[in-house]
Amino acid sequence: MADEIVLLSAWPSMFGMRVRVALAEKGLKYEYREEDLQNKSPLLLNMNPVHKKIPVLIHNGKPISESMIIVEYIDGVWNHKSPLLPTDPYQRAQARFWADYVDKKLFDIGKKIIWSTKGEEHETGKKEFIECLKLLERELGDNPYFGGENFGFVDVSLVTFSCWFHTYESYGNFSIETECPKLIAWTKRCLEKESVSSSLADPRKIHDFASGVRKRLGIE
Amino acid sequence: MADDIILLDFWPSMFGMRVKIALAEKDLKYEYREEDLRNKSPLLLEMNPVHKKIPVLIHHGKPICESQIIVEYIDEVWKDKSPLLPSDPYERAQARFWADYVDKKIFELGRKIWTTKGEDQEAAKKELIGCLKILEGELGEKPFFSGENFGFVDVSLVTFSCWFYAYERFGNFSIEAECPKLIAWTKRCMQKESVSSSLADPFKICGFVVLLRKKFGIE
Numbered sequence A: 001m002a003d004e005i006v007l008l009s010a011w012p013s014m015f016g017m018r019v020r021v022a023l024a025e026k027g028l029k030y031e032y033r034e035e036d037l038q039n040k041s042p043l044l045l046n047m048n049p050v051h052k053k054i055p056v057l058i059h060n061g062k063p064i065s066e067s068m069i070i071v072e073y074i075d076g077v078w079n080h081k082s083p084l085l086p087t088d089p090y091q092r093a094q095a096r097f098w099a100d101y102v103d104k105k106l107f108d109i110g111k112k113i114i115w116s117t118k119g120e121e122h123e124t125g126k127k128e129f130i131e132c133l134k135l136l137e138r139e140l141g142d143n144p145y146f147g148g149e150n151f152g153f154v155d156v157s158l159v160t161f162s163c164w165f166h167t168y169e170s171y172g173n174f175s176i177e178t179e180c181p182k183l184i185a186w187t188k189r190c191l192e193k194e195s196v197s198s199s200l201a202d203p204r205k206i207h208d209f210a211s212g213v214r215k216r217l218g219i220e
Numbered sequence B: 001m002a003d004d005i006i007l008l009d010f011w012p013s014m015f016g017m018r019v020k021i022a023l024a025e026k027d028l029k030y031e032y033r034e035e036d037l038r039n040k041s042p043l044l045l046e047m048n049p050v051h052k053k054i055p056v057l058i059h060h061g062k063p064i065c066e067s068q069i070i071v072e073y074i075d076e077v078w079k080d081k082s083p084l085l086p087s088d089p090y091e092r093a094q095a096r097f098w099a100d101y102v103d104k105k106i107f108e109l110g111r112k113i114w115t116t117k118g119e120d121q122e123a124a125k126k127e128l129i130g131c132l133k134i135l136e137g138e139l140g141e142k143p144f145f146s147g148e149n150f151g152f153v154d155v156s157l158v159t160f161s162c163w164f165y166a167y168e169r170f171g172n173f174s175i176e177a178e179c180p181k182l183i184a185w186t187k188r189c190m191q192k193e194s195v196s197s198s199l200a201d202p203f204k205i206c207g208f209v210v211l212l213r214k215k216f217g218i219e
Helices: A014-025 A042-047 A067-077 A089-115 A119-140 A153-172 A181-191 A203-217 B014-025 B042-047 B067-077 B089-115 B118-139 B152-171 B180-190 B202-216
Strands: A005-009 A031-034 A056-059 A062-065 B005-009 B031-034 B056-059 B062-065
Touching: A005 A014, A005 A042, A014 A067, A014 A153, A042 A056, A056 A067, A062 A067, A062 B089, A067 A089, A067 A153, A067 B089, A089 A119, A089 A153, A089 A203, A089 B062, A089 B067, A119 A153, A119 A181, A153 A181, A153 A203, B005 B014, B005 B042, B014 B067, B014 B152, B042 B056, B056 B067, B062 B067, B067 B089, B067 B152, B089 B118, B089 B152, B089 B202, B118 B152, B118 B180, B152 B180, B152 B202
Parallel strands: A005 A031, B005 B031
Antiparallel strands: A005 A056, A056 A062, B005 B056, B056 B062
16 A cells, blocks of 8 residues: 655744655655645644644654654654664664754744844844854764764754754844854755755745744734 | 663652653663752763753763653663563654653643742643643553553653642642542552652652742742
């Protein structure tokens, strides 16, 4: 029986993009359904009643939610091709740790830069954001990818934020390349992969999207 | 070669207790080191420079941080005994989802109950009960979240049960009245040696919270 895969997502979401990268890495065909987060579909509410969020992967009718859990699921089921997690338990724990670090830090701190109206919170957000990226850059070291020689789990968790970098830079008034040149070199290396370039949104469209939301919130 | 395992922990931490349960489930001997979180040891700062938090498991000198990640590591390395995660990828994804739900919700809501008053406290209470009811629904008629056997989600949640008395005392409500099946589940878990030997005494937890409230100036 052919696998039936549906992905519920929203195009600007760096979390949804992670799932697209993973599906592409495994060479999988799937149906993509764009969700209007202001008007969530009955399917989304039915498939993720707990959080009501995207992305949701529906595999043969059964839902999996939370982007890194979905990525790990994809890696576990389609384990014949492009492994994203290492086989060694210690290396796996380290990969999960860094993907968790990206999850705990980048999104929420990045929000302060884009959506905050208060000067101090904005400045603190910028400073913390750069610190996080520098820490990640140090973790990357001289490896081509966080996964070592090969693109892996941590790379998936972080690279999707790169199409939001232009937006962070614009509203934060700073240059990520100046602060973290090795990290930007890594994003370019990742973008050479078809699975990444075909999954990430256009940074200018992301910026327009953010600008639209800011106008709607009355902070543009 | 004997496994060289050290756990850096802090006795009231429900996160540290998760690791203690997992180690006990696998019957592992280890060295327990109590950390003073106001005066963190050089070892802790060296082993977890990113977050500087407990618990940290140090296995053959190499650190693993974040309680759920540590539990998964323990389950993978010592996979021949008492598996905590199922082998089916879909069931594994569901287990991780619910453990993540516990992580996202219970600690912060519980904390709000003993650190706030009035409307804020009422809102936190209501939300916590809502979350516990959702978890109770997920448990259903099964003995454990994993089904017939104690597993990953059980480990993630049961350690909060020794904090329930403190939440109830300061929030002035009864979790058993709201979620009787969940309390029945906690009692079932406590019949396991790995759980009863790992959880702190609820009265001691409550005493600890009293001290913290004094320190934070909460009446």
